[in-house]
Amino acid sequence: MYLYSEFDRTYVRNRVRMFRDQVDRRIDGSLSEEEFKPFRLMNGLYLQLHAYMLRVAIPYGTLDSRRLRQLAFIADRWDRGYGHFTTRQNIQFNWPRLKDVPDILDALADVDMHAIQTSGNCIRNVTADHFAGAAADELSDPRPVAELIRQWSTDHPEFTFLPRKFKIAVTGSPNDRAVTRAHDIGLRMVHSKEGQNGFEVIVGGGLGRTPVIGKVIREHLPEADLLPYLEAILHVYNAIGRRDNKYKARIKITVRETGIDAFRSRVEERFRIIRKEFLGADQQVIRRIRDTFAEPDYVQAPTAAFDDALRRDPAFRDFANGNVHRHKNPDYGIVSVSLKAHGRTPGDASSKQMRILADLAEAYGHDELRISHEQNVILPHVHRKDIPAVFAELSRGGLGTPNVGLASDIIACPGMDYCALATARSIPVARDIAVRLREIERDVGSLKIKISGCINACGHHHVGHIGILGLDRAGVENYQITLGGDATETAALGDRAGPGFPADELVPAIERLALTYLDIREDQDESFLETYRRTGLAPFQAALYPDAVPKGRGGHPERSNDAVS
Amino acid sequence: MARPFTPKVLTANHLLDGDVVYLAPGSRLTRKLSEAMLIEDESTAKALLEAAEARSSVLVGPYLADAIRDSDGRPRSTHIRETLRADGPSIDIL
Numbered sequence: 001m002y003l004y005s006e007f008d009r010t011y012v013r014n015r016v017r018m019f020r021d022q023v024d025r026r027i028d029g030s031l032s033e034e035e036f037k038p039f040r041l042m043n044g045l046y047l048q049l050h051a052y053m054l055r056v057a058i059p060y061g062t063l064d065s066r067r068l069r070q071l072a073f074i075a076d077r078w079d080r081g082y083g084h085f086t087t088r089q090n091i092q093f094n095w096p097r098l099k100d101v102p103d104i105l106d107a108l109a110d111v112d113m114h115a116i117q118t119s120g121n122c123i124r125n126v127t128a129d130h131f132a133g134a135a136a137d138e139l140s141d142p143r144p145v146a147e148l149i150r151q152w153s154t155d156h157p158e159f160t161f162l163p164r165k166f167k168i169a170v171t172g173s174p175n176d177r178a179v180t181r182a183h184d185i186g187l188r189m190v191h192s193k194e195g196q197n198g199f200e201v202i203v204g205g206g207l208g209r210t211p212v213i214g215k216v217i218r219e220h221l222p223e224a225d226l227l228p229y230l231e232a233i234l235h236v237y238n239a240i241g242r243r244d245n246k247y248k249a250r251i252k253i254t255v256r257e258t259g260i261d262a263f264r265s266r267v268e269e270r271f272r273i274i275r276k277e278f279l280g281a282d283q284q285v286i287r288r289i290r291d292t293f294a295e296p297d298y299v300q301a302p303t304a305a306f307d308d309a310l311r312r313d314p315a316f317r318d319f320a321n322g323n324v325h326r327h328k329n330p331d332y333g334i335v336s337v338s339l340k341a342h343g344r345t346p347g348d349a350s351s352k353q354m355r356i357l358a359d360l361a362e363a364y365g366h367d368e369l370r371i372s373h374e375q376n377v378i379l380p381h382v383h384r385k386d387i388p389a390v391f392a393e394l395s396r397g398g399l400g401t402p403n404v405g406l407a408s409d410i411i412a413c414p415g416m417d418y419c420a421l422a423t424a425r426s427i428p429v430a431r432d433i434a435v436r437l438r439e440i441e442r443d444v445g446s447l448k449i450k451i452s453g454c455i456n457a458c459g460h461h462h463v464g465h466i467g468i469l470g471l472d473r474a475g476v477e478n479y480q481i482t483l484g485g486d487a488t489e490t491a492a493l494g495d496r497a498g499p500g501f502p503a504d505e506l507v508p509a510i511e512r513l514a515l516t517y518l519d520i521r522e523d524q525d526e527s528f529l530e531t532y533r534r535t536g537l538a539p540f541q542a543a544l545y546p547d548a549v550p551k552g553r554g555g556h557p558e559r560s561n562d563a564v565s
Numbered sequence: 566m567a568r569p570f571t572p573k574v575l576t577a578n579h580l581l582d583g584d585v586v587y588l589a590p591g592s593r594l595t596r597k598l599s600e601a602m603l604i605e606d607e608s609t610a611k612a613l614l615e616a617a618e619a620r621s622s623v624l625v626g627p628y629l630a631d632a633i634r635d636s637d638g639r640p641r642s643t644h645i646r647e648t649l650r651a652d653g654p655s656i657d658i659l
Contacts, residue, residue: 026580027580027581027622029621029622032621033580033621033625033626047578047583047625047626048583049585049646049649049650050583050584050585050650050653050654051578051582051583051584052582052583080658081659082658082659097581097582097583098580098581098582098583099581344657344659345656345657345658345659348658348659349659350659353659416645416646416649417649417654417655417656418654422646423646424645425645425649425655427654427656428655428656431656472645472646475643475644475645475646476645477645
């Protein structure tokens with residue numbers, strides 16, 4: 001776990017003190033909303049449809065029981081008893097009152113947390129593989145690197161007013177669970193041919209209104225060059241990124257308009273200039289950070305209880321098969337706790353559930369928790385002998401849903417139920433799809449459904465096996481479907497299937513896709529995505545638009561009714 | 566050609582709690598769309614919006630939202646977004 005120094009604590013407390021003064025001045029009328037808005041956004045405070053929303057940074061999704069209990073306390077004391085975990089591994093409180101926010105920030109500071117840089121055109125919370133430090137396939141733990149980047153990027157004077165927001169993701173595994181190819185910068189920890197540790201650096205990825213899969217700017221960057229290279233990329237982006245048009249200001253557009261080779265040349269030129277200014281302090285810091293991310297003191301004990309439960313209990317078998325992942329210590333498992341109970345809001349956890357998770361982490365999980373970008377909670381280190389007990393406790397708290405990786409494990413942004421930018425609702429769509437597919441989801445197997453309530457794509461719909469984008473068509477919700485997206489190391493953007501669906505036709509359409517897959521897959525081992533890649537759009541389009549005239553404009557079928565796309 | 570004016574309600578978020586509020590008769594603020602004043606002419610709408618913008622110690626982001634009069638004579642929104650603003654999230658909260 002990361003550790004704050006006294007400098008960090010003083011810095012965060014001072015920021016809270018400043019914000020308290022700004023809130024007081026806003027309430028007494030000394031500051032206008034125009035003057036106040038930049039201050040509140042710099043402290044993670046948004047104004048949404050019905051209320052303020054406070055977005056709290058969870059550094060690369062890493063929590064312990066003390067911090068999670070504090071989030072539960074905040075939810076009860078100043079909000080409505082729950083929080084919403086997001087695709088950026090953060091938590092959002094949906095109902096704080098303005099005058100309470102400084103108190104909430106003080107309560108966060110009590111456990112070395114804050115909401116700084118969760119908004120604005122700066123480097124946002126660094127995200128990482130949620131199995132970091134535990135995964136069997138991991139080359140190296142990405143958390144120390146993420147922490148180094150966090151310390152470097154927090155309040156970085158050169159990068160506080162970038163052309164647009166900037167997101168960095170890190171993975172230490174060849175199996176990419178951090179969506180590195182859809183970030184402004186993605187870092188994949190790799191070994192060189194000579195066995196030297198380093199990074200594949202990917203730049204210019206992103207979703208939103210212009211989805212782009214990032215391009216490799218450096219195949220192997222030595223570890224010690226990381227910060228100067230990041231600084232070189234940010235410097236070039238800051239200098240040539242567009243500020244004339246908000247929709248063309250992300251680095252993906254800069255890279256596209258400049259060309260990856262020309263962009264790389266500029267970065268390498270800048271890197272040569274600044275590399276010599278890095279005299280090794282960053283390497284001293286990361287060595288200290290690594291000490292704070294030491295492996296847990298693993299327990300050596302028989303695992304028979306796990307095997308017994310597998311034999312005896314079919315419900316546990318479903319849980320173990322879906323929600324427990326391979327740990328690098330074969331006596332341990334990584335437990336993914338689904339926040340996707342059928343019919344509930346993806347990513348929401350009540351304060352009671354947060355406390356259950358904190359208790360379990362403390363009792364069975366070496367006091368570690370992670371939040372995944374898929375809006376679930378991870379207990380990364382659970383001895384296999386303890387997993388049956390963990391499952392029992394989770395089930396009592398409504399947290400034992402064995403659906404991780406299945407059709408109901410849906411990513412959904414808050415959508416128009418909360419978000420001021422949304423053009424359609426996401427949560428009811430996710431809820432209804434999960435309930436509708438419940439009976440067949442085990443047959444369907446791995447299926448990533450991702451839903452965004454607007455073109456900004458917070459729900460990652462472009463990289464969903466089935467992506468759903470909610471739009472506003474003359475005041476009525478309408479949903480476009482994309483197929484074949486992929487968020488992993490084989491990243492791909494989904495193909496638009498055709499005209500959109502009104503809300504009441506969407507869920508049956510998604511069910512037809514799942515049933516079509518079951519009909520046409522070669523065998524049970526061929527996943528939905530593999531089937532799609534083998535067959536292409538055609539059989540799925542036929543299922544979506546059974547009454548359509550084949551091959552309309554742009555290769556899309558045309559519906560025979562009046563639906564608008 | 567300018568679009569013809571359609572009836573509106575004046576809405577904003579309240580500074581202290583972010584609640585959705587509407588302008589009701591007598592310059593009163595209400596949290597119920599059904600109690601809001603339906604504004605049926607453009608010049609009144611413009612004047613009320615200017616007045617609301619001046620109440621920045623109470624109101625954040627005032628604007629005019631389309632509405633119609635329902636069969637009970639009360640204002641009702643014509644867009645899903647405004648319906649959700651008026652009614653709150655359409656989902657169960659934990």
